[in-house]
Amino acid sequence: MKTFFTALFFLLACCAAAQNKLSGKTNFPAHPRLLLLAGEEENIKKTIKNDVLLQNVHHGILAKCDQFLKDAPVERIKIGRRLLDKSRTCLQRVFYLSYAWRTTHQQKYLQRAEKEMLAAAAFEDWNPDHFLDVAEMTLALAIGYDWLYQELPESSRIAIKTAIITKGLQPSMLNGSNMFWLKAAHNWNQVCNAGLSFGAMAVYEEQPELAQTIINRAINTIELPMKIYEPDGAYPEGYGYWNYGTTFNVLLISAFQKALATDFGLSEQPGFLKTAGFLLNMTGPTGQPFNYFDSGTGGEINPAMFWFAAKLKDPSLLFTERTYLAKQVKHLTDDRLLPALLIWSSGIQLNKIPAPKKTMWTGKGSNPVAMMRSSWTDPNALYIGMKGGSPSVNHGHMDVGSFVMEADGVRWASDFGMQGYESLEAKGIDLWNMKQNSQRWQVLRYNNLYHNTLSFNNEFQDVDGYAPIVSYSDNPAYMNTVVDISSVYKTQLSKAIRGIALVNKQYVVVRDELEGGAKATKVRWAMLTAADVKIIGPNEAELSKNGKKLYLKVQEPVHIQLKTWSTAPTTAYDAPNPGTVMLGFETTLPEKSPAVLTVLLIPQAQKKNSIQKTKPIAQWEKKPFR
Incomplete structure (x- = not known):
């Protein structure tokens, strides 16, 4: 009997769908009939x-x-x-x-x-x-x-x-x-x-x-x-x-x-x-x-x-x-x-037009994203957008785990976005092949080496990987999103979890919890910026733009040396990227060992305030992302 009703329901649904289309002679209004009668x-x-x-x-x-x-x-x-x-x-x-x-x-x-x-x-x-x-x-x-x-x-x-x-x-x-x-x-x-x-x-x-x-x-x-x-x-x-x-x-x-x-x-x-x-x-x-x-x-x-x-x-x-x-x-x-x-x-x-009420938005799907902000009406508000997903999505880049960040009316962590298609196609680049070994990923703006994410042994992310958002919290005291990015690095290490938090509407935490693979791995943490960068200590940099400042501080690991990488094109087909630089550090992840990377992004006004020690992601307030 259950099977009968299931079949009947399916039949009725199909009939309803069939009726939900044009059939026979349709009487359209006289012209004009499109959008504006x-x-x-x-x-x-x-x-x-x-x-x-x-x-x-x-x-x-x-x-x-x-x-x-x-x-x-x-x-x-x-x-x-x-x-x-x-x-x-x-x-x-x-x-x-x-x-x-x-x-x-x-x-x-x-x-x-x-x-x-x-x-x-x-x-x-x-x-x-x-x-x-x-x-x-x-x-x-x-x-x-x-x-x-x-x-x-x-x-x-x-x-x-x-x-x-x-x-x-x-x-x-x-x-x-x-x-x-x-x-x-x-x-x-x-x-x-x-x-x-x-x-x-x-x-x-x-x-x-x-x-x-x-x-x-x-x-x-x-x-x-x-x-x-x-x-x-x-x-x-x-x-x-x-x-x-x-x-x-x-x-x-x-x-x-x-x-x-x-x-x-x-x-x-x-x-x-x-x-x-x-x-x-x-x-x-x-x-x-x-x-x-x-x-x-x-x-x-x-x-x-x-x-x-x-x-x-x-x-x-x-x-x-x-x-x-x-x-x-x-x-x-x-x-x-x-x-x-x-x-x-x-x-x-x-x-x-009233201001929106919610300061955080998260969405699942084939390319999950989260956006957090400290205010809708303050022009100096902090803002973070981060994403999981997969490079295999249409128009995808190898940017799983990447983010943008703003404070004091300045975008500090940036994304190049697109390069004009014709500029690449005219030079014979196989741009629309999404396979792992495609020329697409050789283009500077498309691979993970030039996005605000991680790289291991300078290798590319796995195009077949998928990174879901696993939890989030919209509590203003520790607004955060956590993404499991492990599968886009599955040939390079055992585990990679990235969490990004907006703490007390004051500063941003980017925390990566990693577990090494079968051999030692060189980890690169990098962030693209259009600001002027001054490295003021082994683990601290001062970013300046439009008369404002932001401080990037590496909380963990302790023994690292911040550095910059050029974004100038090295091929005949890459677009120029004037006024930008990659800022970050490298460290070695021993085989089958855990490691933590914690980076703080602190606006100038918060520099003198006390910064709390960052907790393990497992202790962050969270809501399951189901």
């Missing part, structure tokens, strides 16, 4: 009327559109194997110009958007060998076609919709290696499914069967990358790719909701709504992100956060976004999806 421009106007920051965004978009009027239409010029730069240029222009038309009804914006779309429609193809290029170009023309449909001449409509179908939708139905993204659990899946679904919804009446197939395929296959948010919302690919993958995912959900009054349950996927907390906590008091993996060093506006804030009715999620809006006026219009921010911010009052 007819008349909804008035909601935006009401929101920005009494909000200076959102007014700046609106006027910034219009000013950018006035620049576009002077530019020649996009041309089909590839950079290496990618047309992506041109697809993104077209997307920004069409999205901005279409927004400008809908909010001002000035003919110059309509005409320039039409000209841009016709230029892209005339390309021989949209480079299906690199399908992100197709996806973003399809999104561009879908928005323009839909939003400007009523005003476009019939000849332009035909040219644009034909291009969407023949250069966007139809190539996605061909079997080939360029369609790998349908089975991928990362940003490619999110971006490609979103772009193609926009195209399908825009031209649904012209090719209903094809459009329905593409939309239903997206509903099915986008669940793969959406599973990576489970269980807590940590996005494995890091800060930069959160913006890319998650924003396109939200675009898709938002478009479904507007056009079909359902998102097919996508927003309720486990962990997805929680990812807003992940992104919120990824930015430190300096405004810089925890930029592990292929992320840039600067923070940026994230339009999707406005969707999450409205969806969750939690304006505190926009705490850092408001700061970006206030400080980065000149750079806001670098974001090609910026009009979406104004669509999703409807009704939100940015002058009433």
Whole structure:
């Protein structure tokens, strides 16, 4: 009987899932139907009327559109194997110009958007060998076609919709290696499914069967990358790719909701709504992100956060976004999806954004991370971001156990982040091979020798290893996170546990508890910094930057000598790293013996205060991370 009910439940679940997709003839709203229905421009106007920051965004978009009027239409010029730069240029222009038309009804914006779309429609193809290029170009023309449909001449409509179908939708139905993204659990899946679904919804009446197939395929296959948010919302690919993958995912959900009054349950996927907390906590008091993996060093506006804030009715999620809006006026219009921010911010009052309540965030998953801070409102607050995970994650680096640290408005412990892909690919680097012996790991910014973690005998971390967070505590007296990093060093030693603590909101402890392997091992503890370094004792260094100071003190082992390592490139393919240095020490771990490395990071104001002796990690206050 139990088996019968289990089978029945499974059957009903499958039926429910099947019904949760398009079937038969679907009645879409008249154009415009994507993201912003007819008349909804008035909601935006009401929101920005009494909000200076959102007014700046609106006027910034219009000013950018006035620049576009002077530019020649996009041309089909590839950079290496990618047309992506041109697809993104077209997307920004069409999205901005279409927004400008809908909010001002000035003919110059309509005409320039039409000209841009016709230029892209005339390309021989949209480079299906690199399908992100197709996806973003399809999104561009879908928005323009839909939003400007009523005003476009019939000849332009035909040219644009034909291009969407023949250069966007139809190539996605061909079997080939360029369609790998349908089975991928990362940003490619999110971006490609979103772009193609926009195209399908825009031209649904012209090719209903094809459009329905593409939309239903997206509903099915986008669940793969959406599973990576489970269980807590940590996005494995890091800060930069959160913006890319998650924003396109939200675009898709938002478009479904507007056009079909359902998102097919996508927003309720486990962990997805929680990812807003992940992104919120990824930015430190300096405004810089925890930029592990292929992320840039600067923070940026994230339009999707406005969707999450409205969806969750939690304006505190926009705490850092408001700061970006206030400080980065000149750079806001670098974001090609910026009009979406104004669509999703409807009704939100940015002058009433409260500070978040929790000062610690932890997330499990394939790349677990933890972020701790002493305050949200103090610009001099201490901030630490640390990670476990694996180098094998998409866009991964050998940075397991790495961390960033800020105090007094300075980032003291840094991460290089990404090097431009084309700069490496053009020199023949096999960049996307993630195997242990890949050239990828020879790149300076990718291996563990240039991250804030450990190295043993100057060997690389094991790409197949995985480091979980095993415990944490959010007690302000000893806020901490503990990661078992043993498996990424399994051929080099028996055990490696790293714990990082923020003590009494005053200073940071980085403690490693190790156990040697079958032979003696040289251990290297290292930290990347952009500060000036002065070694003032065998176990103490003074870091200086922007008139502030931080002291790095090695508490254990006692007999070490701090030193620095250059970050200058030694190959023709590594990028230069001016103004940075690796600071740390080396010691020998005897065979099959335990050892402890304890390093303190002490802001100048706390230098004269008493520093307690660091307890073994087993005695740290902790909550099991289950």
